[in-house]
Amino acid sequence: MKLKDLGYRAFFESNRKLLGLGAYSVARVIAGHKEAYIVKNTTNEYLAKITGRQMFNASSRADYPAVGDWVSITEPDYERAVICGILPRKTMLKRKYSNETKTQVIAANIDVTFAVESVDRDYNLNRLERCLAIAKDGNIKPAIVLNKIDLIPPAELNIKITQINNRFKSIVVIPTSTIADKGLDKLTSYIKKGKTYCFLGSSGVGKSSLINKLLGTDNIKTNTISEHTGRGKHTTSGRGMYFLKNGGIVIDNPGMREIGMVDSKLGLKNVFNEISALAKKCGFSDCTHISEPGCAVLDAIKYNKLDENKYSNYLKLKKEVDYYQMTKLEKRRKDRKFGKFVKTALEQLKKYKI
Numbered sequence: 478m479k480l481k482d483l484g485y486r487a488f489f490e491s492n493r494k495l496l497g498l499g500a501y502s503v504a505r506v507i508a509g510h511k512e513a514y515i516v517k518n519t520t521n522e523y524l525a526k527i528t529g530r531q532m533f534n535a536s537s538r539a540d541y542p543a544v545g546d547w548v549s550i551t552e553p554d555y556e557r558a559v560i561c562g563i564l565p566r567k568t569m570l571k572r573k574y575s576n577e578t579k580t581q582v583i584a585a586n587i588d589v590t591f592a593v594e595s596v597d598r599d600y601n602l603n604r605l606e607r608c609l610a611i612a613k614d615g616n617i618k619p620a621i622v623l624n625k626i627d628l629i630p631p632a633e634l635n636i637k638i639t640q641i642n643n644r645f646k647s648i649v650v651i652p653t654s655t656i657a658d659k660g661l662d663k664l665t666s667y668i669k670k671g672k673t674y675c676f677l678g679s680s681g682v683g684k685s686s687l688i689n690k691l692l693g694t695d696n697i698k699t700n701t702i703s704e705h706t707g708r709g710k711h712t713t714s715g716r717g718m719y720f721l722k723n724g725g726i727v728i729d730n731p732g733m734r735e736i737g738m739v740d741s742k743l744g745l746k747n748v749f750n751e752i753s754a755l756a757k758k759c760g761f762s763d764c765t766h767i768s769e770p771g772c773a774v775l776d777a778i779k780y781n782k783l784d785e786n787k788y789s790n791y792l793k794l795k796k797e798v799d800y801y802q803m804t805k806l807e808k809r810r811k812d813r814k815f816g817k818f819v820k821t822a823l824e825q826l827k828k829y830k831i
Contacts, residue, residue: 478519484586484673484726489547492565501549501561506542506585507718514542516550516558517718523558525550531560538581539571544716544728545585545673569615570675584675584716584728589618589667591651593678593687595625596637602644603790608677609645610749610794620649622664622676624683627654644787655686665691670724677730688729691721697729749791751783767792 483505493499504516504523516525527542535541540563542548547564570583570590592608594600605621612619621641626634634652641650651667653660664687668674676684685697696719718728752774756764760771766788769775777783 480519481671482724483517483519484545484588484671485547486567488567489564489586493547493549496562496564498549498562498564501551503547503564504550504558505718506544506546506548509542509544509716514560516548516560518550521555523550523552524556525558525560527560531562543569543582543585544718545587545675547586568617570611570617570677571615572611583677583730586673587615587617587675587728588672589620589674590615591620591622591674591676593622593624593676593682593684595628595682596623596634597625597628599679599682600637602640602786603793604679605641605645606787606790607794609648612677617675620651620667621645622687623650623652624687625654625656626652626659627657644784653683653687655683655690658690661687661690665721665723665725668721668723668725668727671726673718673726673728675728675730685729688719688727691725691727692719693722749787752788752791755783 480503485503485505489503493503502518504518504525506514506525507517507522508515512526514525514527516523525548531540542560542563546566548560549562549564550558550560552558566585568587569585570587571580572583590608590612592605592612594605609619623634623637623641629637638650638652641648649667651660651664653664655661668691676688678684689695689697697717716728716730718726720726752766755773755777756766758773759766759769761769764772764774766772766774774783774788778785778788
């Protein structure tokens with residue numbers, strides 16, 4: 478195995494040299510468990526930890542290693558490693574923690590994100606749109622996997638695929654079933670050697686079952702849908718990277734009830750490019766597309782040139798992004814205000830001592 482088989486590229490090598498980490502060997506984070514990580518290089522896998530200095534310098538969880546990261550390491554022995562630095566991320570999949578402004582890095586250095594939905598109770602175009610916005614904000618190519626197609630008749634499946642194609646232009650849709658072994662060849666052929674793919678979706682949509690089929694094993698524990706709630710259970714408790722026989726690299730994720738938007742303005746612009754194009758024709762440069770006269774977006778809805786559901790979801794996601802940015806700004810203001818308070822208090826204390 479070579480480093481390029483693990484996804485290593487010239488981008489990471491040039492940054493390793495720029496950061497002065499050329500003396501260290503490199504490895505990729507393939508699993509994370511709280512403060513411990515499993516890293517892999519061309520010869521071995523190691524249980525790794527970061528240094529106390531890195532913990533001290535970290536300003537948020539985003540400064541800690543994530544699955545998919547490339548790191549510089551030292552190897553005290555054949556089983557353990559110390560992470561000395563994280564190489565800059567080429568792409569990043571991130572979300573907002575529920576009811577918080579903190580950002581969680583789901584995975585790093587991903588080439589393609591598979592937004593996975595099942596055709597039964599999970600099917601929701603707005604949720605797909607959210608996943609696509611987050612992927613595009615991280616500069617990651619999105620694709621859609623429509624799973625469990627054995628649960629509905631072919632005619633209903635065709636309707637859903639048509640709905641997706643109408644809502645999301647030029648995005649690959651792969652219908653699959655692990656029970657009926659349908660679409661798995663197409664999914665496998667889409668995955669290329671040395672490329673990294675991340676499966677993203679709610680609990681119970683079948684992400685782990687799909688990866689098990691791709692691996693040809695039952696390495697990842699799976700579970701059934703709860704009959705009481707109709708929801709999936711969080712079987713996958715941590716993120717893990719797996720290597721397929723065809724050389725592709727896949728990452729499994731714990732199921733997420735909701736994927737909170739962060740500062741994903743670029744992702745919104747890319748996913749809702751139709752609305753972005755219309756916005757340029759609005760009468761006001763700061764048009765909110767809600768009630769302003771001369772709004773090209775509202776006119777498009779009025780004359781059935783824009784999907785109203787897509788417009789409603791755009792407003793919802795934009796509100797989340799704006800709120801996230803506002804709360805971040807407020808936090809900075811509070812931090813500056815507290816810093817001034819501490820500085821004043823110290824100066825007064827110094828005067829008091831004199």
